[in-house]
Amino acid sequence: MIHQMHIRRSSAAIWVGGSLAAVLLNGCTLPYRPSADASLVQVILLNTASPNMCIDGNWFRLDAAEQGTTRSVMVPTGKRITLRVDDVLLSAGASTCRPTLSVEPAAGTRLALHSALAGHTCLIEIVREDHNTPTGVAPEPSIGPPQC
Amino acid sequence: MLLCSGCESPTELSTGQGVGQLHYVAFTGPGDKLTERTYADTMLRAAQIAKNHNKPYFLMYESLESAALNIPARMPRAGVLHGRVMVSAFILLLDQPAPAARTTTAVLTEFGSVAQTGTPR
Numbered sequence: 001m002i003h004q005m006h007i008r009r010s011s012a013a014i015w016v017g018g019s020l021a022a023v024l025l026n027g028c029t030l031p032y033r034p035s036a037d038a039s040l041v042q043v044i045l046l047n048t049a050s051p052n053m054c055i056d057g058n059w060f061r062l063d064a065a066e067q068g069t070t071r072s073v074m075v076p077t078g079k080r081i082t083l084r085v086d087d088v089l090l091s092a093g094a095s096t097c098r099p100t101l102s103v104e105p106a107a108g109t110r111l112a113l114h115s116a117l118a119g120h121t122c123l124i125e126i127v128r129e130d131h132n133t134p135t136g137v138a139p140e141p142s143i144g145p146p147q148c
Numbered sequence: 149m150l151l152c153s154g155c156e157s158p159t160e161l162s163t164g165q166g167v168g169q170l171h172y173v174a175f176t177g178p179g180d181k182l183t184e185r186t187y188a189d190t191m192l193r194a195a196q197i198a199k200n201h202n203k204p205y206f207l208m209y210e211s212l213e214s215a216a217l218n219i220p221a222r223m224p225r226a227g228v229l230h231g232r233v234m235v236s237a238f239i240l241l242l243d244q245p246a247p248a249a250r251t252t253t254a255v256l257t258e259f260g261s262v263a264q265t266g267t268p269r
Contacts, residue, residue: 044167046212047174047236069164097229112167114212116174117227117234127216129168135215135240136168 032060032075040074041105043083043126046114054082054148077107082148085115085124099124104142111140160193161236170215171197173224174236182226182233188259190224190235195255203241205249210237220248 032053034040045051045064053060053075062073075081084100099115099122110129115122130138161174173193179186198206209215210225215238224237242249 046165046167046172047161071165112212114172116211116225116236117176117229117232118211118225119227120229121227122229123211123225123227125212127167127212131168133168133216134218135170135209135238137170137212137216139213139216 044112097122100146170238176234179233191259198252205242207240
C-alpha cells in the first residue's frame with residue numbers, strides 16, 4: 001500500500017514521496033549473494049547506506065563496501081532491478097521516506113545512486129559515470145518506475 | 149547552530165564523497181522551514197572545498213540529474229520533511245570563469261557573514 005506518492009519520470013530521476021506500508025519494508029530481507037559467474041556493475045552510493053534491490057520479484061539487501069570515502073554496492077547487469085532507499089537521512093537517525101526506481105544496468109558501466117530531501121518529498125536518482133562529459137556523469141537511459 | 153537555534157547541531161552528511169568530477173555537499177538538521185542559514189552552511193562548505201583545491205570558481209548543481217545534463221543552479225537543493233531539513237548540492241571545481249559559475253572568494257564572503265550573523269551582507 002502506498003499513500004501520498006508522487007512520481008515524476010524524467011531522463012535521470014524518479015521521485016517518490018510519502019511512506020510505504022511497513023509490511024513491505026520491514027524484516028528479514030536477505031543479503032544479495034550473486035552467483036560466481038554473474039555479471040555485475042558497481043553503484044556508488046551518495047547519502048545512501050544500504051539500498052534494497054528487487055529482482056525477479058524478490059527483495060534483497062545490498063550491503064555496501066567501503067573504500068576510503070567511497071561506498072558502493074554491486075548489482076547484476078542485463079535485468080531490470082528495482083532499487084529502494086530506506087534511509088534518506090542516514091546520518092541523522094531519521095528514516096523519513098523510501099524512494100524507489102528501477103534500472104537495467106548495462107555491463108561495463110558504473111552508476112551513482114543519490115537520495116535526498118527535495119521540497120516536501122524525497123528524491124532518488126541514478127546516473128552513470130561518463131568521463132567524456134564535463135561533470136563526469138551522464139543520464140542513465142534505462143531508468144523507469146518501480147517494478148516490485 | 150545553523151539550522152535550528154536551540155536544537156541539535158546540523159550534521160554534514162557528505163564528507164569527502166563524490167562521483168565523476170563532482171564533489172557532494174549535504175547538511176541536515178532539525179526544523180520545519182528553510183532559512184538563510186540553511187543555505188549558507190552548504191554554500192560555505194562548497195566554497196571551502198573549492199578553496200582547499202585552489203579553485204577560484206565552481207559550478208553548483210542541484211542534483212545528479214542536473215549535473216548529468218550540465219544544468220547548473222545558483223543555490224543548492226533543499227527539502228523539508230517530517231521535521232528534518234536537508235540541503236545538498238554537487239559542485240564542479242573550475243580554474244576559469246564560466247557561465248553560471250560562482251566565484252569562490254565571493255561565496256566565502258557573502259555566506260560567511262550569513263553564518264556568523266544570521267543575515268546576509
